[in-house]
Amino acid sequence: MAQEQLLALLHSVLNAVTLGAVVLDHERRVVLWNDWMTKHAGITPAQALGAEFFALFPALRGGRVDAAIGQALYNHFPSLLSQSLNKAPFPLYANAAVAAVATDLHDRLQQAVAVTPVDLAGAPRHCLIQISDVSIAVGREKLLREQTMVLRSQTFSDGLTGIANRRHFDVAMEREHRRARRHGTPLSLLMIDIDHFKAYNDHYGHQKGDGCLIQVAAALSAMLKRSADLMARYGGEEFAMILPDTDTAQAMQMAETIRARAQQLAIPHAHGGDAGVVTVSIGVATRHADAPIGIEGLIGAADRALYQAKRRGRNRVEV
Amino acid sequence: MVELSELENDALIEIFNIGVGQAAASMSALVNEEVRMSVPSISFINRTEAARLLGSRLASEADAPDRICGVSQHYEGAFDTDAILMFPEDKSLELVRLMVGETVPLQELTDMEQEAMCEIGNIILNACIGTLANVFQQELRGSLPEYHVGTSVEILGASGSEPDSVVLMLHIDFALDKHQILGYVAFVLDVSALHDLKEQINHYIARAMGQA
Amino acid sequence: MTDAPSAQAKTVLIVDDSRVSRMMARQYILHLQPGWTVVEAATGEESLDKAREAQPDLVLMDVNMPGMGGIAAAEQLRRESATLPISLLTANVQSATRERAEALSLHFMEKPITEARIAQLLALAGG
Numbered sequence: 180m181a182q183e184q185l186l187a188l189l190h191s192v193l194n195a196v197t198l199g200a201v202v203l204d205h206e207r208r209v210v211l212w213n214d215w216m217t218k219h220a221g222i223t224p225a226q227a228l229g230a231e232f233f234a235l236f237p238a239l240r241g242g243r244v245d246a247a248i249g250q251a252l253y254n255h256f257p258s259l260l261s262q263s264l265n266k267a268p269f270p271l272y273a274n275a276a277v278a279a280v281a282t283d284l285h286d287r288l289q290q291a292v293a294v295t296p297v298d299l300a301g302a303p304r305h306c307l308i309q310i311s312d313v314s315i316a317v318g319r320e321k322l323l324r325e326q327t328m329v330l331r332s333q334t335f336s337d338g339l340t341g342i343a344n345r346r347h348f349d350v351a352m353e354r355e356h357r358r359a360r361r362h363g364t365p366l367s368l369l370m371i372d373i374d375h376f377k378a379y380n381d382h383y384g385h386q387k388g389d390g391c392l393i394q395v396a397a398a399l400s401a402m403l404k405r406s407a408d409l410m411a412r413y414g415g416e417e418f419a420m421i422l423p424d425t426d427t428a429q430a431m432q433m434a435e436t437i438r439a440r441a442q443q444l445a446i447p448h449a450h451g452g453d454a455g456v457v458t459v460s461i462g463v464a465t466r467h468a469d470a471p472i473g474i475e476g477l478i479g480a481a482d483r484a485l486y487q488a489k490r491r492g493r494n495r496v497e498v
Numbered sequence: 499m500v501e502l503s504e505l506e507n508d509a510l511i512e513i514f515n516i517g518v519g520q521a522a523a524s525m526s527a528l529v530n531e532e533v534r535m536s537v538p539s540i541s542f543i544n545r546t547e548a549a550r551l552l553g554s555r556l557a558s559e560a561d562a563p564d565r566i567c568g569v570s571q572h573y574e575g576a577f578d579t580d581a582i583l584m585f586p587e588d589k590s591l592e593l594v595r596l597m598v599g600e601t602v603p604l605q606e607l608t609d610m611e612q613e614a615m616c617e618i619g620n621i622i623l624n625a626c627i628g629t630l631a632n633v634f635q636q637e638l639r640g641s642l643p644e645y646h647v648g649t650s651v652e653i654l655g656a657s658g659s660e661p662d663s664v665v666l667m668l669h670i671d672f673a674l675d676k677h678q679i680l681g682y683v684a685f686v687l688d689v690s691a692l693h694d695l696k697e698q699i700n701h702y703i704a705r706a707m708g709q710a
Numbered sequence: 711m712t713d714a715p716s717a718q719a720k721t722v723l724i725v726d727d728s729r730v731s732r733m734m735a736r737q738y739i740l741h742l743q744p745g746w747t748v749v750e751a752a753t754g755e756e757s758l759d760k761a762r763e764a765q766p767d768l769v770l771m772d773v774n775m776p777g778m779g780g781i782a783a784a785e786q787l788r789r790e791s792a793t794l795p796i797s798l799l800t801a802n803v804q805s806a807t808r809e810r811a812e813a814l815s816l817h818f819m820e821k822p823i824t825e826a827r828i829a830q831l832l833a834l835a836g837g
Contacts, residue, residue, distance in 0.1 A: 246524060254631065255575075256624045256640040261617040263598045263610050264528050291613065293642065320610050361530045505730060512728035515774060516821045519801025526804040534802065536774050633822065706734040708741075 199271070199310035205252055205303035207232045219271040219288060219312075221278055236269065244268050244308075247294035251306035260292035262313050268292065269310060289317040325406075337412040339389060340396035348411035348419055355407070355423045356466070356474050363468035367430035369420040370462040370481040371399065371437065374493040375451035376416035382450045391446055391457060392416065398444055399437055419481075427465040427498060434461045434496040442494065458494035460485060465498075500542035500664060500692060506699050509706070511540055514668055517629035521622045525674075529597055534673040535622075541667050545654055548665040548684060552584060552650035567591075568646040568653040569619025573627050576636035576698075577691040580657035581627060583619040583670075585681040587647065590615055593681075596674050616643040626668070626683060634698040659686045666695075719745040720835050721764055725757040725783065726772035726799070731823065735770060738828040743837050754778030761787055766794070768835035770819075773800040773807070781810060788814050795834040799823065 180188070193200060194214040202211035212227040222235060232248070233240045243265055247258035260268065267287035272278035277286060291313045297305040335347035343351070352368075359366035373379075373395060380388040392412075399418065400410040413419040420437075422430055438461055446457040462485025466477050488497040502510070514537040522535040543551065552566060567590035570582040585593060594611045597618065620643040631638045646653045654665065666685040671678065687695065720743070724735045729752075736748045749764045751757040754771075755778050761769065769787060773780035784796050797817040800807060811818045817834060819827050 243524070243528060250624055250628070254624070254628050254640075255638060256628060257620075257642045258624065259613070259617045259620045259643055261610070261613040263594075263614040264617055295642070296639070316610070320608060323608070357531075508728050509730040512731050515728075516801040519774065519821065522802045523804050526802075526806075532804060532806040538776075629822070703730060706730050706737060708737045 198312070199269075199308070201227075201232075201308040201310075202297060203232055203248065203252075203306050203308070205305065207248060207252075209235070210305065216310075219273070220269065221272070221275060238270075239268060242268065244292065244294070247292075248306055248308070251294050251296040252304050255296045255304065257293065257295040260290075260294070262289055262291045262317060265290075265292065271310065271312075273314075288312045289314040337396075340393050340412055342396045342400050342418075343409055343411035345411065345413060348409065348413060348421070351409045351411070351421055352474055352478075355409075355421055356477070359423060359466060359468075360471065364424045365426040365465055365467050366477070367422040367425040367427065367433075367463065367465045368477050368481045369422065369430065369434050369437070370413070370464075370478075370485040371418040371420065371459050372461075372485055372489070373416040374458045374460055374489075375448065378450045379448055379457065394444060394446060395441060395457065395459070398440055402433075402437060402440060425465070426467070427463070430463050430465055431496060431498060434463050437461060438494065438496055452493050454494055460488035460493050461496045462486070462488055463496060463498040500696075502542070502699075505703055506696075507540065509699055509703055511537055513629055513633050513702075514540065514626055517626035518622065518670060520629065521625035524621050524625070525597065525618070529674070531675060534671075536671050537668050538671055539669050543665055543667060545659065545661050545663045545665050545686065548667055549650040549654050551667070552654070552682060552684075565647060566650055566653055567615060568656075569616050569623070569643045570646060570653075570656065571620065571623045571627075571643050572641040572657070573638050575638035576631070576634070577638075577694040578688065579627075579691055580659065580686040581623045582646075582653060582657075582684045582686070583622050583681065584650075584653065584684065585679065589679050589681065592677065593618065593672065593674075593679055596677055612645045616645050619643045619645075622670075622683065633702055636698070654684065654686065657686055659688065663688055664692050718836075719743075719747065720767040720837060721747040721749060722832070722835065723749045723751065723757065723760055723764060723766035723769045725751045725754070725760075725770065725775075725780065727752050727775045728772070731772065735823050735828060738823065738825045739832065741825065742829055742832055746837070754780060754783030757783050758786055761790070761794075768831065768837075769794060769796040770831060771796060771798050773798050773802070781814075784816055785814055788816065797831050797834065 197215060199216045200211065200213045201209060201216060204210050209227045209230050209232060212224045217223055227235060239245055243260055247260060250256045250258050267284045267290055269290060271288040271290065272281060272286065273288060291311045293309045295307050297307050299305050335343055337344040355366055379391060396412065403410055407423045409421040411419050422433065438459055441459040442454060442456060448457045452458055462481045464477050464480035464484055466472050484497045488495050518535040518537055522533045526533040565587040566584050567587050568582045568584045570580055573579050573581060594614045598614055624640065627638060646656055664687050666687060668683040670681045670683055672681060722739055724732050726732050732750045739746060739748050749760055749766060751760040754775055771780045771784050780798055784798060787794060787796055797819050798811055799819050799821055801821040803820050807818060819831055
């Protein structure tokens with residue numbers, strides 16, 4: 180095959196492969212940009228070729244991709260960016276329509292990235308960035324994991340009410356706290372305590388007491404909207420609700436809705452508060468990115484708020 | 499067996515501590531948490547001995563007591579070596595869980611987590627060899643990481659080296675959050691690589707003493 | 711950076727458990743400022759004694775040391791002198807380290823130690 184023909188063939192192949200291929204020269208300028216990149220980054224070769232890499236992707240400066248490019252160009256080492264440790268580093272989308280309405284990382288293609296050095300005769304080292312779309316694999320992982328969680332929920336459920344138990348709460352709290360810390364999202368915690376529960380047990384008996392717990396637990400956990408929200412039995416008559424990605428205002432709203440719902444159940448309680456039915460007190464606490472507190476701190480704050488709610492007359496929400 | 503003078507030992511440990519320190523900084527940036535790593539000691543042993551050491555030191559109480567997870571990369575240029583990062587299987591799972599931030603069952607190391615382990619190996623090994631290469635002012639090329647799981651004998655033998663090859667073994671102390679994990683990095687070196695390494699260390703020390 | 715050494719000879723205390731590290735730092739310092747004095751310590755604990763003894767104008771403190779550790783030793787030195795220029799030396803530069811250094815009015819410098827980096831540090835003591 181003649182050189183020219185070969186070159187044309189290679190060019191066609193590069194544009195036909197189903198992964199992103201970008202080559203940078205020693206000064207980090209784009210010298211090769213394939214059709215896959217054009218399609219998913221919404222940047223044409225005319226715009227990309229000759230442009231400085233960080234001019235095209237300013238958000239990547241100082242991060243793992245930046246370091247990997249440096250490793251390839253200066254140390255001659257390849258780097259792997261796994262999809263689990265690097266959530267969608269490049270702004271790549273399934274198509275232009277999705278890109279137009281995208282709001283966060285979840286809208287991007289899930290990516291596995293490899294950065295490798297490329298030697299070129301008569302020129303300083305270049306580097307190749309390969310990007311694969313692994314969205315399907317990520318989706319499948321998530322499904323597998325959810326199924327496993329369902330199977331494991333037996334050891335994580337409270338025997339009486341069937342909702343999550345304290346152990347599940349602890350595990351979930353650690354996970355969500357870490358996630359909130361990592362992504363800078365707000366994490367809210369509601370501590371919900373049934374008012375005058377001892378009095379209820381004393382006057383209606385422990386069996387009815389258990390029934391009350393089951394009813395309240397069922398009603399309140401039915402109110403959870405998102406898969407990451409968790410309602411757990413924290414203690415005897417105490418429940419805890421973990422609400423990730425929820426700020427104080429939203430948490431207060433949810434708490435008030437819960438308080439009202441509990442009262443709505445109209446479980447008769449002649450020896451409780453003024454309402455004549457079973458009510459709950461709720462303490463709300465939120466961890467914000469700009470006021471970071473640890474897990475104990477968050478639980479402590481919610482507990483203190485709960486205590487306030489009790490002190491101020493019960494059947495109320497405090498923060 | 500290879501004997502290093504106190505000064506040579508000191509020099510290598512310091513170089514590797516710089517390497518893993520930089521790796522820790524990279525990993526810390528990935529997870530937005532404090533990560534600390536250090537190399538408290540190094541030793542030179544032959545491959546068979548290394549396998550035995552890893553087999554007994556890293557053995558956990560799990561059903562397959564000898565199972566180790568390793569990530570290997572091949573380097574060549576100024577010297578040739580296979581570098582392998584190793585953790586006992588449950589520790590590597592723990593490490594990945596900590597880094598990835600998910601609660602997953604201990605028994606399952608799925609493809610995605612293997613990939614995460616590969617990246618961790620890639621970061622740590624590149625940092626160690628990179629620092630070595632920079633300090634020695636040498637050129638090296640590296641390969642992409644490969645994941646292995648098996649006995650210490652299998653993992654150390656995967657590179658196809660001779661059983662009497664020398665292994666430069668690094669103890670690695672890894673700390674994230676309240677968790678501490680002990681692992682190893684092994685560099686499998688043939689005779690000429692070993693010779694090159696010794697020569698380079700001596701040049702380095704000579705420069706340190708102002709004699710070069 | 712001027713060619714002539716600084717008029718006033720200063721003392722630098724290097725703290726690092728690696729002898730080679732201390733040797734390299736000493737080389738660089740004396741190359742840049744031949745008239746200065748270099749004192750060494752191998753541990754955090756030793757650095758406290760050496761500091762009281764030698765009254766250095768600058769302290770270079772390795773972070774990763776067994777026993778007391780660099781940050782604890784630097785903290786102690788800072789308690790004994792609010793103005794002594796102290797710089798942490800570490801290969802592991804992350805936000806937690808930066809914040810701690812700032813809180814204690816410490817500088818920090820990335821490892822590996824190079825002559826250029828030493829030059830920057832000597833400037834803290836007026837070199």
